[in-house]
Amino acid sequence: MRRILIVMALALAVAAPFLLAGQSYYSGLLAYAAVLAIFGLSINLTVGYLGLISFGHAAFFGLGAYVAGLAIVNFGVNYWVTLLFAPIPAALLGALVGFASVRLGGAYFAIATLTTAEILRLVVSNWIDLTRGPLGLIVRRPRVETLESLGLVFHQYYLLATLLGLGLAVLIVHRLLESPTGRSWKVIRESNALAESIGIPTMRQRVMAIALSGGLAGFAGVLFIPRTLVLTPDLFNPMLSATGLLIAILGGKGTLIGPLLGGAIFAALPETLRFVDEYRIAIFALILLAVIRIQPAGLAPLFHLTRPFRTPGAPAKGGEIAFEPSPRLVVTDLTKRFGGLTAVDNVSMTIEPGELVGIIGPNGAGKTTCLSLISGFTPPTAGEIRYGERKVTGDSPSSLVNEGLARTFQQAALCGSQTVFENVLAATSCPEPASLLSSVLRGPGWRAREARRVRRAWECLAFVGLTERAALEAGSLPYGEQKMLAIAVSLATQPRLLMLDEPAAGLNHTEANRLADLLRSLRQRGLTIVLVDHNLRMMMALCDRIIVLDRGRLIAQGTPAEIQADKAVIAAYLGGYTAEEAQNA
Amino acid sequence: MLELLLQQAVNGLTQGMAYALVALGLTMIFGVLHIINFSHGELYMLGGLMAVVATTMLGLPYGLALVLAVVAVVAIAALVDLVAVRPVLPTKDGPSTVLLSTFAVSLLLHQSVLSTWGPNPSRVEGLAGSLSLGPIVITNHRLLVLVSGVVILLAIEYVLRRTLVGRRIRAVAQSEFAAQVVGIDVARIRTLTFLGAAAIAAIAGALIAPVSLFTPSMGQHAIITAFVVVVIGGMGNATGAVVCGLLLGLLEALASxxxxxxxxxxxxxxxxxxxxxxRPQGLFAGRAR
Incomplete structure (x- = not known):
């Protein structure tokens, strides 16, 4: 059904310029709808997929148009050539604004884009020598002799060009969405910490996505030129940004079809609203308010035009997962203070390759903080962490995961609304990365890597025993299975050393036994494991060596038997303080 | 030259006081509701509009116009709260959805005024007369702006530090959960903060209209400037908002x-x-909170 619709839409798009041969008005309107759809698509990248609201995408749209216009007017560059390079400055501006604002959180991006658009509007209005200010930059209609000699009229091949541009934009975004890049966007949207923990460099991915969005908006701006032919500072108007935002939200956030719907509506709407011209924008605002309150997901879901994730087939022969040997992890004098509280106090430890080391200690001993320090989620106050030859203190979590140093969280962190398989698949881009360009082009090399990613995801799922659950929503799994899934996700990053934070917490007896078997089996396959847990029976049975923390300090380490006999450990657990210690405590 | 600069500095401080008041409201709402009220600038613009309507159309004295501006804008803000903030805040992605819904409200307010009133600036008669300090002339109205600004700031400080309502507001700002546990009606405190900030914006708009003329687009400029102020001063930092508001007003006047x-x-x-x-943490982020 969906496929038939796509084929019909394509056929209509190809036929449109010819069907509308004598209808330059409608042909122009359709071209305008296509331009708006590209613009909406670009805003949907940030608003829909990254969850970053933009109030100033007109900055990128206008910049693209002005760069092309200035190149045409001042250097006599052919309009059709500017389509290739004029979007680049908009992409760079996107990267800059994104870099400046996204590390602070979503609202800053909205403000930064709005401000950028206003700055550009003010500069373009006042730099009269360059831009002729409010009078506008006049561009001649870019006619193509060869096409006209074939009997095509300008509005026909302009429409064809905009539809081609839209097709290209949809294709690029569609391919990215079903690639490591798009998967990482979805995880980042869900949780930044989760994304970092599966090796996604969140900052870089976000900045790249915003740059792409800026570039697309710039492209839409260049495509807009033949329709307006006069470039004025109004291109940077907040109204245009608002229109684009509304196209993305009304059409359907985070859908491919949404901006197309929205673009068509907003090309036609001003024509139908002509009788209330002055209040048009106020009506837009009311529509926006109504959509937010009544149908926040937009129009696309109403028509069932979005496709659920299709789980690729499992490989016939289940492969075995294996792990590369880990280098030695050496922690020296690690200290973390939160204000007056010293959570981790001068802890030094070494994790040898192939070991299964347990960290135990009473509540508040600093076990989880220790994991967070080693995995890069919390910067240490003092101390040094070395992984193999490299000093990794202060590295980002995602870069550590790419080195092979992964962790899980106490509360299973998952993308609840995605399928079990998608959750694991997103993590496979860590060992099998793909560049933005390769994901768009999809050459044989990319396809082979994608097949390996899918296979690895299946292997990890099979290993934790969740193959049957692959197509279910992760959030619908029972608690124990969610914890298993979180382990499968970590395994998909191909770790060499895995740190598990209380994997047995909340599991029943059977589940805990299965977990212990699983951990033993992982260790046999060469994975080095650091385990934090309260289930002492399991820890004593499982671990080669146990490290005991108490009140931030390392008080003992040794084999399970040694630890069970250690006086300090017994004191820490049973509260056997001496009178002097009790006073100090 | 020096005289010109001094004169500009006095003028800039007046405008800066308006920025400070708008930014203070923005940062208060952020501190208590953890949202960005994008329509805040339009409430400031409506304050100015009310001053125009009251003085030139209704022929009321300026003092009464100030009162009318506050009453009318607080009523509109209550409506905004009811439609675009209160029901949206508890939904999924609440804070970012409120950013969108208040954006829609700001468009609606701005465009409605623009379409009915027209884009041209309107004059408002404020206090007459002026005061000469050597070569510098300061109109009585500018003096009024500065003095009222200081009085408002002191009053806010007093309310927040010394009254029960103020303590409740600060409690909600620190932890909504803990505030709820000790029996504070969090929703009421949120609305109260929202309306209080709106009242301050309305006064600022009505005070500045006689100085810099009323235009329907003054709200858009004010909200962006307030964002600049809030980012430089540190999001949620009241002192930062006031100091940077005054500084930016000064800078703008000197630059001109x-x-x-x-x-x-x-x-x-x-x-x-x-x-x-x-320096994304703002100028005044030295002290940890």
Whole structure:
């Protein structure tokens, strides 16, 4: 059904310029709808997929148009050539604004884009020598002799060009969405910490996505030129940004079809609203308010035009997962203070390759903080962490995961609304990365890597025993299975050393036994494991060596038997303080 | 030259006081509700509009116009709260959805005024007369803006530090959960903060209208400037908002002595991006809270 619709839409798009041969008005309107759809698509990248609201995408749209216009007017560059390079400055501006604002959180991006658009509007209005200010930059209609000699009229091949541009934009975004890049966007949207923990460099991915969005908006701006032919500072108007935002939200956030719907509506709407011209924008605002309150997901879901994730087939022969040997992890004098509280106090430890080391200690001993320090989620106050030859203190979590140093969280962190398989698949881009360009082009090399990613995801799922659950929503799994899934996700990053934070917490007896078997089996396959847990029976049975923390300090380490006999450990657990210690405590 | 600069500085401080008041409201709402009220600038514009309507159309004295502005704008803000903030905040992605819904409200308010009133600036008669301090002339109205600004700031400080309502507001700002546990009606405190900030914006708008003329687009400029102020001063930092508001007003006025006004505005807007890049925590983030 969906496929038939796509084929019909394509056929209509190809036929449109010819069907509308004598209808330059409608042909122009359709071209305008296509331009708006590209613009909406670009805003949907940030608003829909990254969850970053933009109030100033007109900055990128206008910049693209002005760069092309200035190149045409001042250097006599052919309009059709500017389509290739004029979007680049908009992409760079996107990267800059994104870099400046996204590390602070979503609202800053909205403000930064709005401000950028206003700055550009003010500069373009006042730099009269360059831009002729409010009078506008006049561009001649870019006619193509060869096409006209074939009997095509300008509005026909302009429409064809905009539809081609839209097709290209949809294709690029569609391919990215079903690639490591798009998967990482979805995880980042869900949780930044989760994304970092599966090796996604969140900052870089976000900045790249915003740059792409800026570039697309710039492209839409260049495509807009033949329709307006006069470039004025109004291109940077907040109204245009608002229109684009509304196209993305009304059409359907985070859908491919949404901006197309929205673009068509907003090309036609001003024509139908002509009788209330002055209040048009106020009506837009009311529509926006109504959509937010009544149908926040937009129009696309109403028509069932979005496709659920299709789980690729499992490989016939289940492969075995294996792990590369880990280098030695050496922690020296690690200290973390939160204000007056010293959570981790001068802890030094070494994790040898192939070991299964347990960290135990009473509540508040600093076990989880220790994991967070080693995995890069919390910067240490003092101390040094070395992984193999490299000093990794202060590295980002995602870069550590790419080195092979992964962790899980106490509360299973998952993308609840995605399928079990998608959750694991997103993590496979860590060992099998793909560049933005390769994901768009999809050459044989990319396809082979994608097949390996899918296979690895299946292997990890099979290993934790969740193959049957692959197509279910992760959030619908029972608690124990969610914890298993979180382990499968970590395994998909191909770790060499895995740190598990209380994997047995909340599991029943059977589940805990299965977990212990699983951990033993992982260790046999060469994975080095650091385990934090309260289930002492399991820890004593499982671990080669146990490290005991108490009140931030390392008080003992040794084999399970040694630890069970250690006086300090017994004191820490049973509260056997001496009178002097009790006073100090 | 020095005299010109001093004169500009006095004028800039007046405008800066308005920025400070708008930014203070924005940052208060952020501190208590953890949202960005994008329509805040339009409430300031409506304050100015009410001053025009009351003085030139209804022929009321200026003092009464101030009162009318506050009453009318608080009523509108209550409606905004009811439609675009209160029901949206508890939904999924609440804070970012409120950013969108208040954006829609700001468009609605701005466009409605623009379409009915027209884009042209309108004059408002404020206090007459002026005061000469050596070579510098300061109109009585500018003096009124500065004095009322200081009085409002002191009053806010007093309410927040010394009254029960103020303590409740600060409690909600620190932890909604803990506030709820000790029996504070969090929803009421949120609304109260929202309306209080609106009242301050309305006064600021009504006070500044006689100085810099009323235009329907004054709200848009004010909200962006307030964002710049809030980013430089540190999000949620009240002292930062006031100090930076005054400073930006000063800077804008001094810059206008050297370059076209629009370019000065562009430079000030660019400060936002510069600060986001080099000092995102704001100027006043030294003290940990």
């Amino acid at each position: 002595a050297f370059m076209p006004q629009d370019m000065g505005t562009a430079v000030i807007y660019a400060l936002l991006l510069i600060f986001l890049l080099i």
